Amino acid sequence: MANADCIVIQGSNMAEAHPVGFQWVMEAKKRGAKLIHVDPRYTRTSAVADRHIGIRAGSDVVLLGALIRHVIENDLWFRDYVLNYTNASTLIHEDFQDTEDLDGLFSGFDPETGQYDIDTWAYQRADGSHRNPQGESDNQEEEHQRAAWAQSTGAGGQPLDTWQFKKDETLQDPNTVFQILRRHYSRYTPEMVEETCGISVEDFHYLADAITQNSGRERTTCFAYALGWTQHTLGAQFIRTSAILQLLLGNMGRPGGGIMALRGHASIQGCTDIPTLFNLLPGYLPMPTVEEQSFDDYLWTVSNPNQAGFWQKGDAYAVSLLKAYFGEHATEENDWGFNWIPKLTGAHSTYHTLQAMLRDEVEGYLVFGQNPAVAQSHGRLQRLGLSHLKWLVVRDFQVMETASFWKDSPEVLSGELKTEDIETEVFYLPAANHVEKSGTFTQTQRMLQWRFQAKHPPGESTSELQFFYDLGVRIREKIADSDDP
Numbered sequence: 097m098a099n100a101d102c103i104v105i106q107g108s109n110m111a112e113a114h115p116v117g118f119q120w121v122m123e124a125k126k127r128g129a130k131l132i133h134v135d136p137r138y139t140r141t142s143a144v145a146d147r148h149i150g151i152r153a154g155s156d157v158v159l160l161g162a163l164i165r166h167v168i169e170n171d172l173w174f175r176d177y178v179l180n181y182t183n184a185s186t187l188i189h190e191d192f193q194d195t196e197d198l199d200g201l202f203s204g205f206d207p208e209t210g211q212y213d214i215d216t217w218a219y220q221r222a223d224g225s226h227r228n229p230q231g232e233s234d235n236q237e238e239e240h241q242r243a244a245w246a247q248s249t250g251a252g253g254q255p256l257d258t259w260q261f262k263k264d265e266t267l268q269d270p271n272t273v274f275q276i277l278r279r280h281y282s283r284y285t286p287e288m289v290e291e292t293c294g295i296s297v298e299d300f301h302y303l304a305d306a307i308t309q310n311s312g313r314e315r316t317t318c319f320a321y322a323l324g325w326t327q328h329t330l331g332a333q334f335i336r337t338s339a340i341l342q343l344l345l346g347n348m349g350r351p352g353g354g355i356m357a358l359r360g361h362a363s364i365q366g367c368t369d370i371p372t373l374f375n376l377l378p379g380y381l382p383m384p385t386v387e388e389q390s391f392d393d394y395l396w397t398v399s400n401p402n403q404a405g406f407w408q409k410g411d412a413y414a415v416s417l418l419k420a421y422f423g424e425h426a427t428e429e430n431d432w433g434f435n436w437i438p439k440l441t442g443a444h445s446t447y448h449t450l451q452a453m454l455r456d457e458v459e460g461y462l463v464f465g466q467n468p469a470v471a472q473s474h475g476r477l478q479r480l481g482l483s484h485l486k487w488l489v490v491r492d493f494q495v496m497e498t499a500s501f502w503k504d505s506p507e508v509l510s511g512e513l514k515t516e517d518i519e520t521e522v523f524y525l526p527a528a529n530h531v532e533k534s535g536t537f538t539q540t541q542r543m544l545q546w547r548f549q550a551k552h553p554p555g556e557s558t559s560e561l562q563f564f565y566d567l568g569v570r571i572r573e574k575i576a577d578s579d580d581p
Contacts, residue, residue, distance in 0.1 A: 097541075098123045099352030100318040102310035104303070106134040106156060107324025107334070111141040114322070114358050117540060121320075124352075130306050134159070135324070149303060155293040157330055160337040161284035163304055167344050168278050172308040174346030179265055182343050184274040187220040187262040192271070194280055219261040220271070277340070311345035316352035323360065356540045362530065366538030372465070374444045377437075379413050380406070385440045391431035446472060453481035464491040464527065464560055469498040469505065479505045483513055485520045491527040493557065499524045527560070528553035535559075 097103060098120040110118045122144070125131050133145040134156075142148035151159060167173050178184045193203035193216070204213040267274045286297045307317045319342060325334045338355050339348070347353035359365050367373055368380070375383050381398055388394040391414075399410030406413075418432035426433040442448075446468070452458045454477070461482070468478045479501045482488060490499040497505070499522060507513040532553035537545045553559075558566075 097121055097318050097320070097352070097356060098127075099316070100124050100129050100310075101315040101352060102130045102132070102306050102317040103320065104132050104134060104307065104317065105141055105145070105320045106151075106338075107326075107328075108320060108322030108358050109135065109137070109139040109141050110320060110322070110358060111144060112139065113360075117358065130310060132303060132306055134303070147299070147302060149295055149299045152292070152294040154328065154330065156325065156328075156334045157337055158284060158292045159289055159295065159300075159303075160334065160341055161281045162286060162289045162300065163307070164277070164337070164341050164344065165281040165284045166286075166304045167308060167341065168281070170308075172311075173344040174312055177346030178274070178344060179267075181346075181349075182273075183219075184272065184277075185263040185265045185267055186273050187264060187269060187271045188273060188276060189216045189218050189220060190271055191216040192276070194276060196279060196283075221258065222260040222262055307341075307345065311347055313346075316347050316350050317342075317345065318347070318353055318356060320356040320358055322358040326357070354541065358540060363537045363539075365540065365542060366536065366544070369538050369542070369544070370536065375440065378417060381410070381414055381417060383440050384434070384437055388439070391434040394434060450478060450481045453484050456484055458484070459486045460488070461485050462489045462491070463498055464563075467492075467496045467498050469496075469501045476507065479507055480513070483507075483518045483520055487521045487523065489523045489525060491525045491560070491563065493527050493529040493532075493553075495524060525563070526553075526555060526557040527563070528557045532557065533559035533561075535561075 097117070101124075103121055103124060105121075108114070110121065118141075121131060125144070131145045132147050132149060133139075133142045134149045134151050135142065136151055136153045138148055138150070191203060195202060197203075198205075202212060203216045205211075206213060264272050269275065286300045289295050289300050290297055309315075310317045319338050321335070321338070325331045328334065335355065342348050342353065342355060348355075357365060363370075368376065370378055371380075377383055384394050388397065395411050395414065398407070398414050399412075400407055415432050418434060418437075419426045422433040422436065449458060449461075450468075450472075453461070466472075469475060469482065472478050482498065482501050488498075490496070492499070502508070502518045502520060502522060503515050505513065508515055530547070531550040534549040535547060537547055539545060
């Protein structure tokens with residue numbers, strides 16, 4: 097952000113919520129960068145911005161769409177960048193119809209199921225062939241790969257089985273992504289912004305001029321957002337639309353550009369990279385499920401030799417990870433130790449687990465690096481779920497609400513829960529904090545930073561790594577004589 101020539105902060109009060117990161121915004125501003133704060137409230141971020149632009153809450157996608165229209169219609173997009181680094185010139189299926197053609201719906205909508213058949217959304221193949229329609233594959237293995245691929249990447253769309261598609265680099269063909277984009281946003285005028293967002297035409301042009309004059313070969317604009325976008329019901333659309341705008345301006349992957357996700361805790365961004373999510377392994381590899389009984393089955397979900405980019409070599413990344421885990425014990429003969437990896441039996445996210453707790457299907461719960469009694473959505477339901485457990489282990493460097501819910505939660509104080517009726521046995525274990533252990537942080541620009549241990553943890557406090565290693569050793573000792581496969 098310190099290298100940006102213009103910074104737009106939207107959906108965030110960065111000056112107060114992220115003061116350490118905000119120093120780099122101020123460094124850029126001292127260097128001459130323009131700072132614009134788009135937010136319903138006037139805050140301390142607004143106070144140091146060149147301009148605060150008030151916006152009606154939830155209408156961000158209209159403003160961003162109008163900026164896309166402004167960039168395209170005024171020929172302010174970075175042509176060389178767009179042609180070489182985006183899919184703008186790729187042709188979409190001739191039968192695709194946009195919302196403007198179908199009264200608010202895209203082609204392929206089934207009113208009976210309320211879902212889309214997205215075959216018409218696909219790219220046109222260079223060889224003129226067409227994909228088999230969904231659900232009508234004549235090759236069981238291909239169908240298996242398609243289903244697993246879409247699920248593992250979380251894209252929700254069709255997997256690509258080739259990257260050889262028809263293109264029109266003049267961008268004149270009406271079926272190019274660029275022309276479809278132009279038609280889609282053609283009605284997002286400054287007047288619509290004024291009516292929908294409450295932003296004057298003058299303020300809109302100020303913002304549009306600021307970002308376009310500070311984008312291109314020599315200059316870059318940065319967008320930054322926080323929970324004002326992330327937690328909104330349309331948050332994904334806000335972020336994707338911002339990404340489209342930044343690609344048109346050539347601001348992705350360049351110093352001072354990009355879209356910065358301002359996170360609320362250290363390394364929250366790293367939970368998808370390292371990761372700590374239940375359904376991912378490091379490097380965005382999906383966690384194996386019980387459906388994948390062999391390594392070859394698993395490879396269907398992580399690799400596609402016809403796919404461009406990261407996933408083309410997904411099999412190599414999977415092998416590398418297993419070798420990093422198991423060292424010399426990972427060999428080709430034993431599938432690199434794949435069968436030693438735990439397998440998912442279903443959805444085990446925080447909220448799926450909470451529902452299972454309330455159904456008395458979960459006996460024990462280990463909590464570390466989190467405080468679900470107050471920090472997760474629907475705190476009351478979280479605390480009620482904890483009361484259904486037989487045992488609860490809480491690891492932290494201080495006693496917190498999750499560890500003491502049984503005696504001082506709002507439900508206990510109101511009488512909804514009674515301490516003597518709660519059978520949950522709680523174990524509080526002291527843990528090392530971030531300065532008492534070494535490890536990585538992932539910061540806003542997705543850079544991994546190694547942090548050295550500054551001091552030794554007091555008493556019996558240990559890191560998570562040490563705790564789970566010791567726990568694993570003890571479990572292995574207890575099951576050493578087991579004949580259960």
